[in-house]
Every structure is written in C-alpha cells, then in structure tokens.
Amino acid sequence: MFDPVIIGLGETQVGSLPGYTQWEIQAEAVRRAVRDAGLEKGDVDGLINSPPYSRPHQMFSLEMSEYLGLQPKVSLTMDIGGTATVLTMVETATLLIKEGRCNVVVVVFGDNMRTGRPPRLLGNVRMAARRGSEEWEEPFGIVGMVIPYAMMANRYMHLYGATKRQLGAVAVAARNNALRNPNAQLRSPLTMEEYLNAPTTASPFGRSDCSLVSDGGGAIVLTTRSYAAKRSLKQTPVHILGCGSQMTHKNISQIPPEFGDLPLKPAVAAAYARSGLSVKDLDVASVHDAFTLSTLLGVEALGLCADGEGGPFAAAGHLEPGAAVPINTHGGLLAQAHVGGILHVVEVARQVRGDAGDRQVPDARIGAVLGNGGVYSVAACMLLARG
Amino acid sequence: MQKPAPEITQHSEPFWQACKEGRLLIMNCRHCGKPFFYPRRSCPSCWSEEVEWLQSKGRGTIWTLSEVAISLWGDAWDDAVPYTVAVIDLDEGVRMATRLVGGSGWKIGDRVQVTFQPGEKDVIMPYFTAAG
Numbered sequence: 398m399f400d401p402v403i404i405g406l407g408e409t410q411v412g413s414l415p416g417y418t419q420w421e422i423q424a425e426a427v428r429r430a431v432r433d434a435g436l437e438k439g440d441v442d443g444l445i446n447s448p449p450y451s452r453p454h455q456m457f458s459l460e461m462s463e464y465l466g467l468q469p470k471v472s473l474t475m476d477i478g479g480t481a482t483v484l485t486m487v488e489t490a491t492l493l494i495k496e497g498r499c500n501v502v503v504v505v506f507g508d509n510m511r512t513g514r515p516p517r518l519l520g521n522v523r524m525a526a527r528r529g530s531e532e533w534e535e536p537f538g539i540v541g542m543v544i545p546y547a548m549m550a551n552r553y554m555h556l557y558g559a560t561k562r563q564l565g566a567v568a569v570a571a572r573n574n575a576l577r578n579p580n581a582q583l584r585s586p587l588t589m590e591e592y593l594n595a596p597t598t599a600s601p602f603g604r605s606d607c608s609l610v611s612d613g614g615g616a617i618v619l620t621t622r623s624y625a626a627k628r629s630l631k632q633t634p635v636h637i638l639g640c641g642s643q644m645t646h647k648n649i650s651q652i653p654p655e656f657g658d659l660p661l662k663p664a665v666a667a668a669y670a671r672s673g674l675s676v677k678d679l680d681v682a683s684v685h686d687a688f689t690l691s692t693l694l695g696v697e698a699l700g701l702c703a704d705g706e707g708g709p710f711a712a713a714g715h716l717e718p719g720a721a722v723p724i725n726t727h728g729g730l731l732a733q734a735h736v737g738g739i740l741h742v743v744e745v746a747r748q749v750r751g752d753a754g755d756r757q758v759p760d761a762r763i764g765a766v767l768g769n770g771g772v773y774s775v776a777a778c779m780l781l782a783r784g
Numbered sequence: 785m786q787k788p789a790p791e792i793t794q795h796s797e798p799f800w801q802a803c804k805e806g807r808l809l810i811m812n813c814r815h816c817g818k819p820f821f822y823p824r825r826s827c828p829s830c831w832s833e834e835v836e837w838l839q840s841k842g843r844g845t846i847w848t849l850s851e852v853a854i855s856l857w858g859d860a861w862d863d864a865v866p867y868t869v870a871v872i873d874l875d876e877g878v879r880m881a882t883r884l885v886g887g888s889g890w891k892i893g894d895r896v897q898v899t900f901q902p903g904e905k906d907v908i909m910p911y912f913t914a915a916g
Contacts, residue, residue, distance in 0.1 A: 532793070538864065539881050540860075541856045544856060548850045551850055552847065555893075598854055599850045600851040
C-alpha cells in the first residue's frame, strides 16, 4: 500500500540562466515535475531540497516551500555531498511515504553556479564545506575540488596502469551522449586529439576531465502506488527497488588506505542486496562523473567491469551511446550540466519509463544511479524499474 | 585574492608553534596507542580524550600528488604555479596533505622529508622535499 513510486520528473533549461535566483530555478523544477505527474500544487505534502552551493543558505526548504506557496507536513533540507545528496533525498522521501507521513513528496535541487555566485567566488568553485581543509589542505594549495580528484586520478593511474587516453575516452563519450540531449550545455563532439592536446589544469587533468559549471535544476515527485492508482496520472510509475549508501571520510588526507576501501562498492552492494538484483539486470545506468576518473570508478563499482579495468572498458567504447549498458545517456555532469546529480536520477527514471526521446535505450526496464560526494567520501546507489 | 593562511584553533596551536621550531607534530592516543592526524581533541579510533602530541620523524612516502598548472582559487596562486601538492604516508602510519618543494619530477612512492618554509601571515608551513 505504501509502496513508493516516482510519478513526475522536472528538468529546467541548463547552462546559463542569468537573472534567475537559486530558489526560482528550484521552483521551476518543482512546477514542471508536479505538472509532469498530472498532480496539482495542493497534492504536495512533503518537500525535500538541497541548498545551493553558490550561496550557502539556512532554512532553505522553508524558503522554497514559502516561495511556492506550499505548506507541507514535512519540509527538509539535506546536504550529504554531491550526487549522494540527491539519492539520499529520494531515499528519505521513500521512507516518509512508507511511514505514511506524506502522500506526495517533491525532491528538488537547482543552483546557479554559472551566473549566480557572489563576485568574490567567481573564477573558481569553492565549497562552503571546509572543516579540515581550511587548516590542513587549503593553505598548502589544495583548493577546490579539481586538485583532490586530480590526485586521486594519479593514484589510480599508478595502481592500475590507466592512461590519459583512457580518461579521454570518458570525456569523448560524455560529449557524444550529450549530442543526443537537446538540453545539454555542450552540444559539440570532442576528439581524442583535442582532449590530449588541451592544457593541463592539475595533472593529469585538463579542462575536459572536469564537469561543467552550470545553472539549472531538476525535481522528482514521489507518491505511493495506491495514491497513484486513485489519481489519473500522466506517466508510467517508476519503482524504487533498492537503495544503499556508505560514508568513509571527507577530506582527501583522511581517505581510506586504498581504492578498494572507498564507499562506492559497499553502497552498490547494499542496493543490489535490498533489491535482489545484480549487474546482469541493468539496462541503463547513470554514475557520478564530476571528473572523468569517477565514471571509471562508477562502472567498476556497479560490476560492469573488474576493479581497475574501467580504463580499458572506457577505451573499448562501452561508455558510448548504444553500449550494452548505456552510461550517462544525458551527457552527465561532464557534458550536459553539473546540477548536483539530480538530473542523473531524472534521466534514469525517464529511461526506464520509456520517455527519453531520441536517446531512449530500447526496452530499458531497470536502471541504476550511483552517486558520490566529497572526494569519494560518501556514495549512494539506487535501482529503479518500470512500474 | 589572497592565499589562505591556516585557520588555527586553540587545540591545534601547538602544531603550528612546533613548525616555527622546526618540528612536525602528530597526535597519539594514550588509550589505544594509535597515532592520528589531523589533530583532534579525541581519538578518532577509540574516542578517548587522552590524546597527546607526538613528534614525527618527518619522513614518509608520496601516496599521490598533482602538479597544479593554473590557479584554481581566483588569482591567489598565479605567482606560485606550477606547484605540486601531495598526500604523504608518514612513517608513523598517518596520512597528511602537503606541498612538495625544492625539486621536480616527483613520483608516487618517492621518499620525502619535512622542510619548513614561511607561508601566509607569519605561519611556518610543513612542506616536504626529497629525503636526504
């Protein structure tokens, strides 16, 4: 009776949205998602959002609910880290629904990192989450997110013999996937030569190893199967078959001893165990890809290839459109937009309900979303299926 | 933009004072005997508050590194690039993030030792260089 399902998806335009505030972007995503579901404003009795990175807020879910004229029973702001935040927001919505606390919960994230940051923060992506780094990392020059991930990429290449060309295969595939997405920030192909010849930002990374700085938002509407049955909904419901998450650390200096100790695999294992599924069941997946390395770790953690084999897997074309299990069919954080990962969930839900337009994966019924936050500090995984 | 100076707390102050004296401190738990870094008022292994400063020999191995080619925090590092940052496994069994100085062509696995240099706002920074 309280079986939670995703019944509405909202996605705003991404890229540059000058003049739009963070709450205006989130509000637009919410309105689109509720309309997509065939519901009305008055149906919403739960709202969960994530605060913008561009300007840290307090009480952001109250700001959001008030702006939208909502008075939900539950209004929550959550912040765990990166794409793991969004997945944990969706999982929390399912728990509220299973408990009977809410009938219709909207999960939303939106931000304007591209055009909305205060002038003193322009030109770089600086996090408000700094405990541990303001004393033990930033003064040494380990600032922002690119440098810690670049260090992880060098360690990965050292351990497994991965090559720059293999990282490049991730960047090239992301751009090829984005070519099929009309709502993508980058809609031009990238050649391997362009990738290899690009200047280094922090070794081994160049610009195309790093995700986009974007404005945009997305929202997801959840309800129970019984509520969905009572209303004439517009969309095929998407079931949430299992979730898992794991945290290990925050700062790179506190990272567990080696790659095998990172939280990605435990999060995936928990989601598989709770759903009774395995990698063989996947038709489509989205994995965290704020940096090219992340896609390799993501496909390894899902079990699409062995540990350390992500590089050869990418170079063999398994991330390109039309792969056996297509990955980040929307272009992901690298080529569609970096909107915190909410569009990773929106995309997989859209794929499994059969609504992905020109980039629809044929007969996709089961999909995985794998999120990461911090510096492989926290991971969350969710398995979705057509209703 | 300015490069950031460490935001020193009452508890961590002895670490930075020791850097001025050319000594690298880590922390040790008197209850479970495990060393740890960065400094905390309680042991992250057993939560004991019986923690003490321990002088490190200042030697370790590069776990990973990156050569930073452009300033990634406004223009704060324009005068410093290229510079190399690293995560070091100290011989005492703790990991710390730092910057490598006085050399080039660093590789993962290289042996390094601490060296002290002025940072921002009169703070002395524990950087690392090739082990002698």
